[in-house]
Amino acid sequence: MKADFVTSILVILIGLGAFVTSWRMPRYENLQVNPYTVPGIVPGILSLILLLLGIIMLVRSVIRGGWRIEVPGVASALFSATSGRLVVALVLTLGYAVVLVGRLPYWLATVVFMFLFVAAYEWPMHANRRSRVVSLVGAVLIAAIVAVAVTAVFQQVFLVRLP
Amino acid sequence: MFEGLQLFGAGLLGFLTFSSLFNVAWATLLGILVGMMPGLTATLGIALMTTLTFKMAPEDAILILICMYVGAIYGGSRSAILLNIPGTPASAATTLDGFPLARAGKAGKAMAIATSGSFMGSIIGMLLLATIAPVLANFALEFGAFEFFWLAVFGIIISGHLTSLKDPLKGWIAGILGLLAAMVGQEGVHAYQRFTFGYFQLSGGLGLLPALIGAFGFAEILVVMTDSKYELVKSKVGSVIPSPREVFRYWRTIGRSGVIGTVMGIIPGVGEDMGAWASYAAARRASKERARFGTGSIEGLIAAETGNNAAVPGAIIPVLTLAVPGSAPAAVLLAAMFIHGVRPGPLIMIESPEFVFQVVAMIMLASVAILIFGLMLTRPLLLVLRVPRERLMPIIFVLCTIGAFSIASRVFDIWVMLFFGIIGYAMRRMDYPMAPLVLGLVLGSILDKSLRRGLVLTDGNLTEFFMRPISAVIWIASLVVILYSIGPFRRAFQRLVGGADVHAGDKGADGG
Numbered sequence: 307m308k309a310d311f312v313t314s315i316l317v318i319l320i321g322l323g324a325f326v327t328s329w330r331m332p333r334y335e336n337l338q339v340n341p342y343t344v345p346g347i348v349p350g351i352l353s354l355i356l357l358l359l360g361i362i363m364l365v366r367s368v369i370r371g372g373w374r375i376e377v378p379g380v381a382s383a384l385f386s387a388t389s390g391r392l393v394v395a396l397v398l399t400l401g402y403a404v405v406l407v408g409r410l411p412y413w414l415a416t417v418v419f420m421f422l423f424v425a426a427y428e429w430p431m432h433a434n435r436r437s438r439v440v441s442l443v444g445a446v447l448i449a450a451i452v453a454v455a456v457t458a459v460f461q462q463v464f465l466v467r468l469p
Numbered sequence: 470m471f472e473g474l475q476l477f478g479a480g481l482l483g484f485l486t487f488s489s490l491f492n493v494a495w496a497t498l499l500g501i502l503v504g505m506m507p508g509l510t511a512t513l514g515i516a517l518m519t520t521l522t523f524k525m526a527p528e529d530a531i532l533i534l535i536c537m538y539v540g541a542i543y544g545g546s547r548s549a550i551l552l553n554i555p556g557t558p559a560s561a562a563t564t565l566d567g568f569p570l571a572r573a574g575k576a577g578k579a580m581a582i583a584t585s586g587s588f589m590g591s592i593i594g595m596l597l598l599a600t601i602a603p604v605l606a607n608f609a610l611e612f613g614a615f616e617f618f619w620l621a622v623f624g625i626i627i628s629g630h631l632t633s634l635k636d637p638l639k640g641w642i643a644g645i646l647g648l649l650a651a652m653v654g655q656e657g658v659h660a661y662q663r664f665t666f667g668y669f670q671l672s673g674g675l676g677l678l679p680a681l682i683g684a685f686g687f688a689e690i691l692v693v694m695t696d697s698k699y700e701l702v703k704s705k706v707g708s709v710i711p712s713p714r715e716v717f718r719y720w721r722t723i724g725r726s727g728v729i730g731t732v733m734g735i736i737p738g739v740g741e742d743m744g745a746w747a748s749y750a751a752a753r754r755a756s757k758e759r760a761r762f763g764t765g766s767i768e769g770l771i772a773a774e775t776g777n778n779a780a781v782p783g784a785i786i787p788v789l790t791l792a793v794p795g796s797a798p799a800a801v802l803l804a805a806m807f808i809h810g811v812r813p814g815p816l817i818m819i820e821s822p823e824f825v826f827q828v829v830a831m832i833m834l835a836s837v838a839i840l841i842f843g844l845m846l847t848r849p850l851l852l853v854l855r856v857p858r859e860r861l862m863p864i865i866f867v868l869c870t871i872g873a874f875s876i877a878s879r880v881f882d883i884w885v886m887l888f889f890g891i892i893g894y895a896m897r898r899m900d901y902p903m904a905p906l907v908l909g910l911v912l913g914s915i916l917d918k919s920l921r922r923g924l925v926l927t928d929g930n931l932t933e934f935f936m937r938p939i940s941a942v943i944w945i946a947s948l949v950v951i952l953y954s955i956g957p958f959r960r961a962f963q964r965l966v967g968g969a970d971v972h973a974g975d976k977g978a979d980g981g
Contacts, residue, residue, distance in 0.1 A: 309899050317642055324649055327664060334659065342924035345661040348917045349652040356645045363638055388695045395694040396891075398863075399687065403870050403883050416867055423863035427694075452864055456871070464521045466875040469883070 321357030500540020586774030593727025594782030628738030647909020687890025734783020738908030740796025748776025
């Protein structure tokens with residue numbers, strides 16, 4: 307219910323924003339176009355429906371007590387192990403897709419991403435130096451094989467242009 | 470009828486070449502692998518494959534995509550049985566009886582039953598596709614702007630309701646968000662750029678394929694990487710050849726599930742997941758061994774697997790005849806058909822009837838392939854489930870990035886993929902279904918064009934929208950679905966029909 311409370315506010319904001327944008331779309335009155343063909347009519351109706359659904363959800367979550375958000379609960383959710391894993395996954399994937407791809411040669415960007423991903427998630431926390439070195443070497447090998455295979459298959463077999 | 474058989478024969482013969490059969494083999498096998506691996510869905514598999522095959526001849530590309538589709542929906546049963554995790558959402562009902570059977574040391578038997586059920590389901594669905602599609606296409610010739618408008622509305626309402634049975638409100642919000650997202654870009658009447666906020670890259674709209682790759686690929690990667698690890702069940706695999714006596718003992722269940730699965734597939738945006746759940750619920754209601762359901766019932770397993778695979782041809786029926794997808798993977802298939810210059814819709818039986826029967830032949834070949842691979846490659850396929858997710862997921866992400874980019878060679882499409890991935894992850898965590906969002910993205914332009922065209926035709930008079938016979942049936946059906954989701958109305962309806970069993974979709978469904 308707490309999640310519903312928060313998302314309902316978000317849905318209402320999206321509905322409002324979309325409605326205002328639709329309202330501001332041109333109506334071409336000076337061109338005397340049929341008023342039923344104006345660009346804002348369908349998005350305007352859809353945003354009003356979204357607004358209505360958001361309000362229903364908000365009212366429902368308030369009735370069920372969803373508005374009572376406790377700080378300790380939010381803090382424990384924010385700093386949970388799941389959130390930590392999500393942040394690592396997001397940093398690695400966005401780092402690859404937004405930063406590396408297009409700036410480095412495709413194969414090199416893929417090697418770097420694969421290595422970092424495998425190394426980060428398979429890092430032996432409680433192991434000696436030797437196992438850590440083995441783990442890193444394994445990650446390098448996997449990264450190199452995947453990058454070469456993907457680049458070759460996509461370029462040579464499927465004739466796809468790579469970023 | 471006879472003409473249909475002739476076209477089917479010609480279609481099948483056309484595919485009996487080495488290169489086509491080779492395509493059937495690798496695409497179905499790849500589909501099974503995609504379906505098996507948690508985190509990879511049929512929708513993602515077909516979306517990625519569409520981006521790779523768009524330089525191929527249309528028949529080859531569509532053949533590969535359909536084999537991938539049938540294979541992936543079947544493949545999901547493997548992880549459902551062995552990991553208790555549905556490989557695709559369509560296999561969620563399979564876990565109920567498949568996993569208990571595996572835990573009881575009957576993993577091989579469970580996989581054999583799932584293979585037989587999936588094969589029979591695909592064949593029943595295929596037969597229904599061959600018979601229903603020409604009739605529906607003929608009927609759809611009567612559809613004008615009013616009917617297409619209501620069809621789009623009905624699609625969002627029924628999909629939102631059935632994919633989120635516990636809370637249809639979330640399904641409808643997802644559907645409206647999809648429709649609104651489809652409004653982005655240049656509209657067709659005045660060439661005005663809606664919701665582009667000055668970004669010229671948005672003038673062509675949000676690409677369906679990058680959005681789907683994000684919502685079903687990147688979002689799933691984030692879900693898998695944040696969830697706890699899964700473990701393979703320790704079970705004797707044993708014989709994987711099904712006993713014909715055991716399978717045909719449940720012929721009624723197979724027939725019923727095949728029909729229910731196909732019907733669920735036909736309903737816009739509902740698809741394989743509900744095909745399995747509805748078949749499972751119907752089988753449980755009709756079974757003499759009702760108590761065994763959920764504890765390792767062969768009948769339950771066969772119902773779920775027949776139902777989800779029957780929904781594949783079912784979901785293709787509206788794709789071909791109305792250009793409206795029956796499920797999320799079918800939405801990708803529809804997009805792929807447009808990319809390849811095939812024009813599905815009411816005119817298909819007039820313009821290219823042979824294509825409809827080629828699709829029937831493709832489903833038949835894919836069904837035979839899942840039967841062969843399912844029975845022959847059981848042990849090698851198990852190895853796939855042992856690949857650590859820490860190695861698999863980054864590879865999938867690399868494929869998602871290439872897939873999103875390769876459609877138009879635009880880096881912007883990678884950003885669209887990332888955006889929908891993050892939105893998809895948040896929606897999944899908040900229990901919002903993805904299928905209505907996808908359906909909204911596809912139906913948005915139909916709804917927009919039909920409503921404005923209809924209003925112009927009637928000069929704003931809404932009577933035509935409500936009074937035309939087909940329109941009336943569709944809007945009344947939409948209203949019934951909405952009323953049914955409101956507590957007091959639902960209870961009154963259930964009293965009226967004598968207490969329907971609604972357990973079936975307690976978990977809802979979410980586009981394969």
